[in-house]
Amino acid sequence: MKTAFIYSEDFQRFDYGTTHPLKISRLRLTYELINAYGLLSLPDTQYVEAEAAGDDDLLLFHDREYLEVLKVANMGLEVPNAWVYGLGPGDNPVFRGLLDWSRIVAGASLRAARMVESGEADIAFNIAGGLHHAQASRASGFCFINDPVIVIRSLLRNGRRVAYIDIDAHHADGVQEAFYDTDKVLTVSIHESGRVLFPGTGFEDETGIKEGEGYAVNIPMPPASDDELFLYSFNEIVPPLIEKFRPDVIVTQLGVDAFSNDPLTDLNYTNNGFCEAVRKLKEISGKWVALGGGGYEVSNVAKAWTLVWAIMNGVEIPPALPEDFLKRHSHEGFGSERINDEVYIERGLRKEHMREEVERVVNYIKEHVFPKVAC
Numbered sequence: 001m002k003t004a005f006i007y008s009e010d011f012q013r014f015d016y017g018t019t020h021p022l023k024i025s026r027l028r029l030t031y032e033l034i035n036a037y038g039l040l041s042l043p044d045t046q047y048v049e050a051e052a053a054g055d056d057d058l059l060l061f062h063d064r065e066y067l068e069v070l071k072v073a074n075m076g077l078e079v080p081n082a083w084v085y086g087l088g089p090g091d092n093p094v095f096r097g098l099l100d101w102s103r104i105v106a107g108a109s110l111r112a113a114r115m116v117e118s119g120e121a122d123i124a125f126n127i128a129g130g131l132h133h134a135q136a137s138r139a140s141g142f143c144f145i146n147d148p149v150i151v152i153r154s155l156l157r158n159g160r161r162v163a164y165i166d167i168d169a170h171h172a173d174g175v176q177e178a179f180y181d182t183d184k185v186l187t188v189s190i191h192e193s194g195r196v197l198f199p200g201t202g203f204e205d206e207t208g209i210k211e212g213e214g215y216a217v218n219i220p221m222p223p224a225s226d227d228e229l230f231l232y233s234f235n236e237i238v239p240p241l242i243e244k245f246r247p248d249v250i251v252t253q254l255g256v257d258a259f260s261n262d263p264l265t266d267l268n269y270t271n272n273g274f275c276e277a278v279r280k281l282k283e284i285s286g287k288w289v290a291l292g293g294g295g296y297e298v299s300n301v302a303k304a305w306t307l308v309w310a311i312m313n314g315v316e317i318p319p320a321l322p323e324d325f326l327k328r329h330s331h332e333g334f335g336s337e338r339i340n341d342e343v344y345i346e347r348g349l350r351k352e353h354m355r356e357e358v359e360r361v362v363n364y365i366k367e368h369v370f371p372k373v374a375c
Contacts, residue, residue: 003312004121005040006108007031008050011128014101017093021264022142024101026298027128029332033306036322042313046121050108050128052100053150057110060153061146061178066137070144074099086139102145105129109147109291113154116249116287123282123312127305129291130253132172133199141170141199148253148291149178155249156184163247164188165238167230167277168255168293169265171202171218175253181210186217186245186373188238190230192258192267193220204361207369214372217241219361222354223266226346227273229358230258234277236362242284246375250285254278255293256304260344264296270341271304278311288312299334307339 011027034040040047058067069085076096082088105128112124132148133141152162152175163186164179166172172189179185194200208216219233242250256274258267281288290312295301303321310317319338326337336342346354 001122001312001314002044002046002120004046004048004112004115004124005034005309006048006050006112006124006126007128008104008108010050010104014095014097016095016142020093021296023296023298026295026301029298029302029329030127030305032329033302033321033325034309036325037306037310037317039306039309039313039315039317042315045313048111048115050104050126051111052103053107053110057106057150057154058103058145061136061149063137070099070102085137086135091142092139092144098144105131106145106147106150109151109289110154112291113151113249113251113289116289117155117158117160123285123288123290125290125309125312127292130168130255130293132166132168132253132293133170133174135174135177140174143174146174146178148172148175148251151251151289152179152185160248161246162186162249162251163242163245164251164253165281166190166253166255166293167234167258167274168253169258169262169267170197170255170294171199172253173199173201176202176206176216179212180208180216181212183211183215186215186241186247188217188219188241190219190221190233192265193222195220196223197265204364214369217365217369219365221267222357224268224346224350225354225358226268226344227270227276228345229354230269230273231276233358233362235280237365239280239284240370241373244370244373244375249287249289250281251289251291252281253291253293254305254308255295256300257294257296259297259300259304259341262295262297262300264294268344268346270344271300271307272341272343274304275307275311278308282311297333299332303339
């Protein structure tokens with residue numbers, strides 16, 4: 001398989017602020033670990049420099065008025081009524097270069113989609129992408145521009161049928177909303193329940209409207225769910241739906257904030273279960289555009305996305321993290337010298353209650369969604 005890794009040193013020019021959970025430095029850390037394993041010099045691998053998206057690209061989804069507001073915010077200037085657009089102290093801070101950052105992320109995702117669509121690559125991975133919360137005229141959840149929606153709109157414009165699969169701990173609300181009334185896009189989001197986690201949406205009965213009824217699929221997971229429950233829900237729902245829907249292109253959001261030590265969520269996955277799901281995604285994908293996503297413990301991000309890139313390229317990497325890499329990044333919180341996490345499986349009565357809830361949701365989807373999805 002031909003693979004493309006989309007990246008830019010320019011990512012590091014931007015910063016949400018020292019106290020913000022989203023550390024852009026995690027992208028550089030991931031790139032360096034991938035390099036340390038020699039995974040960018042494989043025979044069928046390309047390193048591709050990201051290019052910034054233009055206004056026309058962003059307007060595939062976002063409103064022009066909102067784009068003009070972001071241009072003001074990009075200069076670090078105060079935006080009148082900033083709260084109307086989701087901007088301000090907290091999740092979506094105004095900082096110099098805010099729109100420049102968003103353009104290069106979206107441009108990298110669009111480059112990945114073009115390479116996959118044209119056949120230059122079978123799989124393309126933009127680790128900076130997957131900013132799935134932004135609305136058409138409002139920033140949300142650390143996301144100013146919704147690059148998954150822009151990518152999918154670009155593929156639809158070319159007549160492609162698209163499946164979007166999101167395994168981030170947070171519900172893919174911005175993507176769901178954009179395609180809630182169409183049967184040309186199948187959206188599947190497996191996430192921590194909105195009863196306890198932002199954005200408070202993504203329940204199993206959110207299944208689409210009009211022509212899109214049955215094409216929005218949500219699997220809310222109980223807090224503390226482990227790899228076993230995650231993989232059960234994934235395997236019961238995702239491969240059968242992909243087989244029924246038969247997309248031309250699969251777009252995935254591979255956030256790693258569902259891991260047990262992530263500071264913002266309450267799930268207990270490890271990168272072992274995560275990688276099993278990624279292997280299955282590779283198996284069921286023909287053309288695959290892969291995007292990053294959440295992940296607020298930076299060592300988790302670097303390890304998981306390095307493992308993802310190895311899987312995409314069909315390579316087994318040594319379990320020990322490269323010694324030189326560990327020396328350079330000893331301050332980044334690598335609690336273990338191994339790239340794979342310790343296996344963790346929840347036990348006891350709490351696990352049984354969680355299992356019952358996950359089985360209930362899976363059965364609901366099989367009953368109410370499966371019959372409506374057609375190829």
